[in-house]
Structure formats: C-alpha cells, structure tokens
C-alpha cells in the first residue's frame with residue numbers, strides 16, 4: 289500500500305481544516321470564518337484499503353503580530369519540511385494574486401511531491417476557474433491543480449486519489465481506527481475556542497486560550513469538564529461573561545452540545561473566565577498553554 293504524511297498548507301482562512309475534516313470523514317480540526325483559527329498542527333488520518341494518508345493541518349499563513357503568531361508560522365514552516373508530500377490549499381473564490389503565486393512556488397520549491405487544491409468552487413462563478421488555472425500555470429507553477437468544494441463534496445475523490453499517488457509504498461503508519469493524533473481533552477478545548485471564534489469579533493477570539501483543568505469520566509460515562517477561558521483584557525472578560533453571565537452561559541451551552549456529540553456522552557461543563565494580560569507575548573504562558581511552535 290501507499291502511506292505517508294501530507295502537510296496541508298495555505299493562507300489563513302483558505303479552507304484547509306474544512307478540507308481535512310471532510311477527507312478524513314470526521315471533525316479533527318475546528319473551523320471558523322476568521323483567519324488564524326488553527327493554532328497547532330493537527331493530524332487527521334484517512335485509511336483506505338490501498339493507502340493511508342496522514343494529513344497534517346497547519347496554521348494558515350498570515351502576518352506575524354506577536355509571539356503566538358510567530359510560533360504558529362514556525363509550526364507551519366517546520367511541518368512543510370517534515371512530511372512526504374505537500375497539499376497547498378488555495379481559496380479559489382478569492383482569485384489568484386501575485387502573492388498567491390509566490391506562495392505556491394515557495395512550497396513547490398521544497399522539492400517534495402506537491403499538489404494544489406483550489407477550493408470553495410461552490411461559491412464562485414464557474415467561468416473564473418479556467419482563467420485562474422491559466423494565471424497559475426502562466427505564473428510559473430507546474431503542479432497539478434484540483435478544483436474542489438469541501439462544503440459540497442465536489443471532486444474530492446479525485447483529489448484524494450491524486451494525493452495517495454504521491455505517497456511512498458510502505459506499511460500503514462497508524463492503526464486503521466486512528467483518525468487523529470490529538471487527545472479528547474485537546475479537542476474539547478478546541479471546541480470551546482471554536483464557539484468563541486464564531487460568536488465574537490476578531491479581537492476577543494484572537495486573544496483567547498482555553499485551559500482544561502479537569503477532564504474526568506465518571507463510572508456511568510458522564511464527563512466532568514472544568515475549563516478556563518483565558519483572555520487578555522478586563523473588558524474582554526466582561527463581554528465574555530455578559531450581563532448576569534448570560535453570554536457565557538450561551539457560549540458554554542453551545543460548546544457543551546458539541547462536546548457531547550464529540551464524546552458521545554453527557555457532559556457537565558464548568559467554565560471560568562480569567563485575564564492574563566499579554567499571554568500571547570509571554571514565553572512562559574505560551575508554553576503552559578501548549579503553544580510550543582514545534
């Protein structure tokens with residue numbers, strides 16, 4: 289069989305995590321309309337009879353503005369050099385700029401097997417596709433480009449088979465029931481963060497981190513989960529909590545429902561909001577929060 293690791297690389301908000309989730313067939317990474325949703329590398333494994341693809345989702349390429357974003361970009365750079373192949377994800381509906389071409393060429397130049405997924409074709413005029421292909425090939429990119437829609441499931445089988453064909457012959461890297469390298473505790477923290485990304489404007493979610501202090505399963509299968517929402521400012525804390533705690537109740541309940549779906553069990557969720565000023569620039573706090581940048 290063919291098997292190997294595939295770094296999923298592209299600009300922030302391009303649709304990388306959405307694509308990994310649909311290809312793997314399970315939610316392994318959170319998704320939101322805001323850039324910089326993914327902060328860590330997350331592996332999502334797809335196992336078929338003839339091949340196993342271990343996708344490594346990465347933080348999207350975006351400006352560095354603090355130590356956290358620095359580490360995120362380092363994670364992406366390191367990952368791109370430690371894999372068997374690269375899947376570059378491009379947001380088709382955003383057009384093709386000179387900067388996009390430069391990025392595609394940069395990752396193609398690493399010399400690994402390389403493919404481009406041109407995604408979100410469900411929300412753009414079909415006529416733009418051939419013109420964009422011409423711009424990509426005319427711009428000096430020689431890789432194969434696959435127009436797909438993760439949301440509508442278009443052309444995904446073709447893309448999947450093309451990725452598998454890039455991988456070396458060898459045994460499966462993971463047992464067939466493994467879909468992610470991340471723990472349930474990690475995913476629970478991410479689901480909480482996702483709800484905050486979906487509910488609040490840029491500034492608040494980008495300054496939020498989640499710390500799970502208790503993740504325990506009772507004998508009857510019910511989970512007790514206690515977590516802290518760490519934010520950067522007192523006024524963000526006030527907004528996250530809301531009048532009489534209403535906002536927090538709503539976000540927590542939204543998150544709890546998703547946690548229950550993910551864990552397949554009832555969850556008792558306790559949430560506190562804490563302020564840690566400038567945690568995104570504190571090496572010690574970043575380490576404690578698990579953002580190692582590796």
Ligand SMILES: Nc1nc2c(ncn2[C@@H]2O[C@H](COP(=O)(O)OP(=O)(O)OP(=O)(O)O)[C@@H](O)[C@H]2O)c(=O)[nH]1
Pocket residue numbers: 298299300301302303304305306307318319320321322323324325326327346347348349407408409410411436437438439440
């Ligand atoms: N219409 C449409 N929207 C999509 C598609 N794929 C992703 N999206 C949307 O694009 C937005 C960004 O998706 P993500 O998967 O979080 O993007 P990402 O590249 O992982 O973003 P970062 O983690 O921030 O780098 C979300 O609102 C998705 O719902 C698609 O095929 N079609």
Ligand SMILES: [Mg+2]
Pocket residue numbers: 304305306317318319325326345346347348
């Ligand atoms: Mg992502």
